[in-house]
Amino acid sequence: MxxxxxxxxxxxxxxxxxxxxxxxxxxxxxxxxxxxxxxxxxxxxxxxxxxxxxxxxxxxxxxxxxxxxxxxxxxxxxxTLAQQVRACPATALVLVICFIVAAVTLLGDNLDALHWLTFQDFSFDSERLYFLPLGASLDAGQWWRLFTPMLLHFGVLHLAMNALWYWELGKRVEILQGRINLVGLTLLFGLLSNTAQFWYSGPTLFGGLSGVLYGLLGHVFVYQWLAPNNVYRMPRGVMVMMLVWLLACMTPLVSVFGQIANAAHVGGLLVGCVTGLLGGAFARRKLRA
Known part of the structure; x- marks a missing residue:
């Protein structure tokens, strides 16, 4: 609608x-x-x-x-939830795709399906994964791998937390800047956060919307700072909490629960701040014209 x-x-x-x-x-x-x-x-x-x-x-x-x-x-x-979905179809569509991928990959347990969506393709046996060079996959036309890790999740809590935050932040972007901008930002943050994580960690298994979420958070915060608006207005405590969590994920205290894609988080946040700076400056200029 x-x-x-x-x-x-x-x-x-x-x-x-x-x-x-x-x-x-x-x-x-x-x-x-x-x-x-x-x-x-x-x-x-x-x-x-x-x-x-x-x-x-x-x-x-x-x-x-x-x-x-x-x-x-x-x-x-x-x-109602149905009305919100009709108003923000792009936000809802991204989440539906994430849920479908989670079901197909069994939240990371179905390696036969999982390897088609990872940043690097891999083969596997009963003991370990063997990652293939990224260049070989790209030469074969598998460019989707640069984006699809953002759709992968490795646990119910991982999926639930990312879905809730994407619903909250994605709706705001879609309402204020439109669905095309939301999809564009999602793909941009996914691409660059995935690349940052690959550059930092090398061949490894990673995924999730968290890099995109930090990108959206940085975008919304900086945009609202330059061009104040009610849609992007969020409690400062949210930003503080997310930054504290970002730092906590870099400590051994959180890493004991599994590998955290810290480079994706940081990369997404930095790129989001840049897009928020550009978008907010443009909006501010229009308001003053």
């Missing part, structure tokens, strides 16, 4: 108060600039009608109103 345009207003119109009200009501929305106007988008026709009704009543947001005395219409209640 495609987003629906609620209204188009001049760039001089201050929507910040109304947007804050939508955030307080937990109403999915997006504001973009097109042809010299700012456009407010909703997830579907019903939601668009309710948002327009709300704007006619509280155009300035009325931040001081007591929402306890305001009974929103049904369309303005917290969106």
């Amino acid at each position: 495609k987003p629906v345009s609620v209204m188009r207003l001049p760039l001089a119109t201050d929507l910040s108060g109304f947007v804050k009200l939508l955030v307080r009501l937990q109403v999915p929305h997006r504001v973009s600039e097109e042809s010299g106007q700012q456009v407010l988008w909703a997830m579907d026709e019903a939601m668009a009608a309710d948002i327009l009704d709300l704007y006619q009543r509280f155009p300035d947001g009325n931040a001081d109103i007591d929402l306890g005395h305001y009974q929103p219409r049904p369309g303005l209640s917290r969106p």
Whole structure:
């Protein structure tokens, strides 16, 4: 389902108060600039009608109103999971693919399926894996290997944690910057974090969305710092927690639970900060134009 345009207003119109009200009501929305106007988008026709009704009543947001005395219409209640999926299909699709890959590979136990998706192909016997040169796979046209490790997960907890964070961060990027940008960033972060891990660790088995997650986290944080917006606004404690976890993963305390793709985490975060810098600077320039 495609987003629906609620209204188009001049760039001089201050929507910040109304947007804050939508955030307080937990109403999915997006504001973009097109042809010299700012456009407010909703997830579907019903939601668009309710948002327009709300704007006619509280155009300035009325931040001081007591929402306890305001009974929103049904369309303005917290969106269901199905509504969120319809509004963020690219985010949902990436997760569905991860779940399918997890089922096919048996979370890493099915080596016959797993070797088709790893950064380096490998053969195996009952004792060990034998990795083949990456160049040989690329010469054979297996370029997908540069990206597909991000789809691999090695345990239920590994998959669950990555899926939850991708759902949280991916939705934000898709709502604010669109599904094409989300897919592009996901592939970029996957490619570069996989490459960083291969460069650092050499022939080894690694996978997971965590490199992409750190890329999205860096992107959202820096973008929001340069061009503040409600969609990318996250508690600073989230960033602190993720950075603390990044550092903790580099210590023996966490490594006892298994190998951690630290280079992928760091590589994704650095690239995400760069894309956030570029995207945020462009958005800030547009706002000032």
